[in-house]
Amino acid sequence: MKIVNHTLLSIAVIAGRTAWQSFHKGGNYTEQTNDITKDDYDFLYRLFNKYKHLSVAEHIYFNVEVETSPINLLLLKDNYVILSFETIDINKVKAYITINLRTIIERKNDVYFKWFFDKFIKTNIDNKILSLIKGENNE
Amino acid sequence: MNDENKNTTSKTSKKYIKISEYVKNYLDENYVDVLYKLDYNSNYDINNSNLTKLDDNHTIITLRFKNISRALLQEIVRHDHLLSPTIKSTRYTLKELKNENKFKLSKFTKEDLDKISKYIVLTGNNKVDLNNIKILNIIRDNLLQNISNDISKYNLSEAYKTEGVFTLPLSNIKNIIKLRTSKDALWEFQRLANELKTLI
DSSP states (O other): OEEEEEOOHHHHHHHHHHHHTOTTSSOOOSSOOSOOOHHHHHHHHIIIIISOOGGGGGGOEEEEEEEEOHHHHHHHHTSSOEEEEEEEETTEEEEEEEEEHHHHHHHTTOHHHHHHIIIIIHHHSOHHHHHHHHTOOOO | OOGGGSSOBOTTOOBOOOHHHHHHHTOOOOOEEEEEEEOGGGGSOTTOTTSOOOOGGGOEEEEEEEEEEHHHHHHHHTSOSSOOEEEOOHHHHGGGGGGSOOOOSSSOOHHHHHHHHHHBOOOSOHHHHHHHHHHHHHHHHHHHTTOOHHHHGGGOOTTBEEEEEEEEEHHHHHHHHHHHTSTTSOHHHHHHHHHHHHHO
């Protein structure tokens, strides 16, 4: 399994800063990046974990490629993911999953989603994003 | 129409212009920025035939729409469920009007109209635009009388400007372009969709 690519974090910062017009506090990136400033990271952390303003997390998408059983894919199907797949053999499919950060945050403990989060996302994701998801601030 | 809005030159040699003339000749705005494109297929070597090329649903694009009216906003947000809008909040930002001087209702210079068009979308129709400027003054008065943003905003007209960041699949953007470049679409939406078409 691999995370092929994902939207960079600065996009979520720009979206959040747009809502409150707080560009004097940050979010001025000429090029999009994952290396956001500490102020901007704290801003996202507050939005996701304190205020539960998760619509901002919808701007971060992940492209994930995974080989798994068809049953597992069925469990994922209703979890707001964009899904394409090809069959490898009767027990295995290769799935291309496009999923946004909001879905991951909201459903990380959901029984039908947890297998996917634990097995694939948790182990492959950037630590910075993982602490945003789990609400565990390492700073 | 108001005589004062005619093309005249005052004693201080300030050039007055009609709103319609301003919209036609001076208004220079753009409406869309493409902030980010997340393309699944860009990771693949297209010459390697073993790999699948995924459809446009897997290509996610983040757009910033700006200088759009609330009339257009409400048409955009009902377009699709996979749209993820984050919109400039009037609840928090309406206070920006407090810092402005009272807006003039006649004898507009280019600078006056630049300032007005920062807050509302000018249609080019004198009567409609004048009413919208009056509404700006009303809201400004409300705020100065310490009526809260949450209450004052109920006086807003559809022309009031907003901006937002939207993240959606390329397939949905193509659908927006297809539907809204049509001559039957709202004029403002046509303007936005045509610009979007050149960017995607």
